[in-house]
Amino acid sequence: MAELKAKGEEPEVLFWVGCAGAFDGRYKKVTRDFTKILDHVGIKYAVLGTEESCTGDPAKRAGNEFLFQMQAMSNIEILNGYNVKKIVTACPHCFNTLKNEYPDLGGDYEVIHHSEFLQQLINDGKLVVKGGGEFKGKKITFHDSCYLGRSNNIYEAPREVLETLDADLVEMKRCRSKGLCCGAGGAQMFKEPEPGNKDVNIERTEEALGLNPEVIATACPFCMTMMGDGVKHFEKEDSVKVMDIAELVAKSNNL
Amino acid sequence: MQQLIFIIVTVLSFGFFGYTVFRILSYFKLTKEHAYPTLDNIGERITHTLLVAFGQSKILKKPVAGLLHALVYWGFLVITVGTLEMIIDGLFGTQRILSRLGGIYDVVTISGEVFAALIIISCVIFLIRRYIVKPKRFTAPEMKPSSRMDATVILSMILLLMFSLLGMNIGYLNNGGEIHGSFPISNMFASSIAGMNLHTFEIVNWWIHISLVFIFLNVLPYSKHFHVILAVPNVFLERLGPKGRLNSMESVTKEVKLMMNPDTAFAPPPEGEQAEIPRFGVKDIEDVSWKTLMDSYTCTECGRCTDVCPANITGKLLSPRKLYIDARQRMKDKGDALIKDSSYSDGKFLVGDYITEEELWACTTCGACMEECPVDINHVPFIIDMRRSLVMEESKAPASINMMMTNIENNGAPWQFSASDRMNWADELFTNDE
Numbered sequence: 001m002a003e004l005k006a007k008g009e010e011p012e013v014l015f016w017v018g019c020a021g022a023f024d025g026r027y028k029k030v031t032r033d034f035t036k037i038l039d040h041v042g043i044k045y046a047v048l049g050t051e052e053s054c055t056g057d058p059a060k061r062a063g064n065e066f067l068f069q070m071q072a073m074s075n076i077e078i079l080n081g082y083n084v085k086k087i088v089t090a091c092p093h094c095f096n097t098l099k100n101e102y103p104d105l106g107g108d109y110e111v112i113h114h115s116e117f118l119q120q121l122i123n124d125g126k127l128v129v130k131g132g133g134e135f136k137g138k139k140i141t142f143h144d145s146c147y148l149g150r151s152n153n154i155y156e157a158p159r160e161v162l163e164t165l166d167a168d169l170v171e172m173k174r175c176r177s178k179g180l181c182c183g184a185g186g187a188q189m190f191k192e193p194e195p196g197n198k199d200v201n202i203e204r205t206e207e208a209l210g211l212n213p214e215v216i217a218t219a220c221p222f223c224m225t226m227m228g229d230g231v232k233h234f235e236k237e238d239s240v241k242v243m244d245i246a247e248l249v250a251k252s253n254n255l
Numbered sequence: 256m257q258q259l260i261f262i263i264v265t266v267l268s269f270g271f272f273g274y275t276v277f278r279i280l281s282y283f284k285l286t287k288e289h290a291y292p293t294l295d296n297i298g299e300r301i302t303h304t305l306l307v308a309f310g311q312s313k314i315l316k317k318p319v320a321g322l323l324h325a326l327v328y329w330g331f332l333v334i335t336v337g338t339l340e341m342i343i344d345g346l347f348g349t350q351r352i353l354s355r356l357g358g359i360y361d362v363v364t365i366s367g368e369v370f371a372a373l374i375i376i377s378c379v380i381f382l383i384r385r386y387i388v389k390p391k392r393f394t395a396p397e398m399k400p401s402s403r404m405d406a407t408v409i410l411s412m413i414l415l416l417m418f419s420l421l422g423m424n425i426g427y428l429n430n431g432g433e434i435h436g437s438f439p440i441s442n443m444f445a446s447s448i449a450g451m452n453l454h455t456f457e458i459v460n461w462w463i464h465i466s467l468v469f470i471f472l473n474v475l476p477y478s479k480h481f482h483v484i485l486a487v488p489n490v491f492l493e494r495l496g497p498k499g500r501l502n503s504m505e506s507v508t509k510e511v512k513l514m515m516n517p518d519t520a521f522a523p524p525p526e527g528e529q530a531e532i533p534r535f536g537v538k539d540i541e542d543v544s545w546k547t548l549m550d551s552y553t554c555t556e557c558g559r560c561t562d563v564c565p566a567n568i569t570g571k572l573l574s575p576r577k578l579y580i581d582a583r584q585r586m587k588d589k590g591d592a593l594i595k596d597s598s599y600s601d602g603k604f605l606v607g608d609y610i611t612e613e614e615l616w617a618c619t620t621c622g623a624c625m626e627e628c629p630v631d632i633n634h635v636p637f638i639i640d641m642r643r644s645l646v647m648e649e650s651k652a653p654a655s656i657n658m659m660m661t662n663i664e665n666n667g668a669p670w671q672f673s674a675s676d677r678m679n680w681a682d683e684l685f686t687n688d689e
Contacts, residue, residue: 022668022677050678063639064643070515104503194613
């Protein structure tokens with residue numbers, strides 16, 4: 001972003017990478033694949049790079065409103081400084097916070113989740129996903145992220161993206177507004193679960209594996225981690241892949 | 256004579272109901288002022304209320320129990336017209352005053368009769384379900400015998416209300432006078448005993464029915480069935496907008512702005528402004544928002560929230576329903592004393608003595624509870640409000656959560672990675688290793 005600014009240019013959209021997108025070993029690949037798609041369709045985008053900082057979502061949901069607002073206000077200062085208008089992110093938690101909670105503190109942006117962004121590109125004909133490719137006829141089930149679905153009513157966008165793959169889409173019994181959480185939201189990602197008789201991600205992975213899918217598709221870095229761990233727990237990592245919708249789109253287009 | 260007794264009974268029961276409402280409203284004065292309802296988007300609120308409250312859209316997500324409940328609810332709406340007629344008749348000594356409406360009266364009486372029968376069927380099924388089928392959510396640990404008894408009493412009362420209503424109509428058909436309206440269900444019974452004069456039977460059932468209505472009205476606010484009255488307003492006053500949004504605490508915004516402004520960050524606080532430091536978050540019942548308190552009175556303990564809670568499903572201590580049972584109980588235990596003395600303390604707190612930290616830390620904020628709740632209760636903001644007091648007032652967070660927060664403070668990410676490595680993901684784009 002700083003480089004574009006120095007050249008006096010403005011991007012069409014700011015890609016908010018998010019902490020998982022920047023640091024999580026597995027999700028870094030999703031970040032790369034998403035940028036490959038952006039390059040492929042010729043969208044001029046920018047990232048904040050080292051100027052980006054945690055949105056504050058896990059702090060807020062852990063009850064630390066102070067830390068959240070400190071993070072939010074310094075991020076808003078940077079975003080407003082670059083005159084950012086439109087943000088796309090692959091993380092539903094960043095998405096929810098930027099879209100719904102930053103306006104209270106002076107950060108008003110058009111915020112789009114990458115599932116909606118990809119759907120838009122496909123609808124506009126800018127991104128042609130070659131059906132009949134890599135995933136033709138393969139059984140894929142989509143796991144709803146709480147912060148996309150119930151929190152923001154985005155149920156169809158990721159499914160419409162997946163439909164273009166020409167795959168065999170199957171739904172879990174608990175899907176859409178009844179979707180079961182992966183267990184990571186509300187700062188659970190960063191702590192051990194409270195005592196119980198099962199981990200939430202095991203319960204959810206069990207449900208997904210019951211469908212015998214080849215791919216469990218996700219649209220959230222935390223869901224990806226939790227489902228990935230669940231698949232490993234059942235020692236199915238060789239036959240069942242957990243993949244982000246952006247990876248699926250990139251792969252079927254050989255990007 | 257009858258008229259005089261009726262006037263006295265009516266005044267007494269509405270008087271007592273008014274007293275109860277006044278007491279409950281005074282509890283609302285104890286809650287945090289800044290969050291009173293803003294009646295924005297009236298159009299959207301009306302549509303939402305028509306759909307969720309009158310249309311029963313959320314309760315119908317469970318089709319069988321949902322339909323039975325919807326029949327009872329719609330029946331209540333219809334039969335209330337007849338109840339109003341009875342009150343007018345009782346006060347002014349008239350007979351079936353609404354029969355002056357002509358053809359419309361047929362609609363009122365027929366629908367009343369049909370719904371009375373449907374309500375009887377539904378309530379019998381509800382009792383069977385409660386005592387024989389026993390769904391899991393009716394037998395959870397937080398469902399104490401008293402609250403189960405509560406349901407049985409209400410269901411029995413509704414059954415008696417309907418039997419007396421039909422009894423009254425059967426009597427009316429056989430009282431020897433002129434008949435207004437149409438009574439398909441009662442007629443089946445009345446015709447088989449044609450010839451008997453049931454005038455007294457009619458009057459007795461009239462009194463049983465209207466007395467039960469008055470008792471019902473006054474029992475509701477003290478039972479878990481207050482939702483009969485509060486569901487509509489609670490749905491109407493729902494927090495609109497995306498469910499994932501949490502409020503920004505203004506008190507915190509003020510402090511953070513002072514801290515981030517170099518002119519004020521290190522300045523001593525201005526004179527006189529030091530006095531009142533608000534408590535952050537919810538530690539006890541007086542800290543809750545009006546909506547949380549209203550939620551606690553509206554909750555019917557149906558347990559649909561607990562049924563879908565991922566923490567509860569996997570055996571954790573959290574049950575979203577319990578939080579509202581606890582909040583209501585806490586207000587019952589502390590409210591009256593707080594009204595007399597705003598600094599009253601019994602040494603107990605909502606968070607700690609009623610709701611444990613373990614319950615609060617089990618929540619994934621997934622919002623399944625709010626999605627299911629038929630009366631639009633906002634569980635997640637309440638849980639976060641309680642975490643706020645744990646973290647900001649008492650620094651009581653699990654060690655791993657403290658570690659996450661320290662990481663955000665130090666390097667702007669919940670994990671221990673250096674901010675200067677934020678672009679490393681792009682390195683591999685140029686090394687072509689994929």
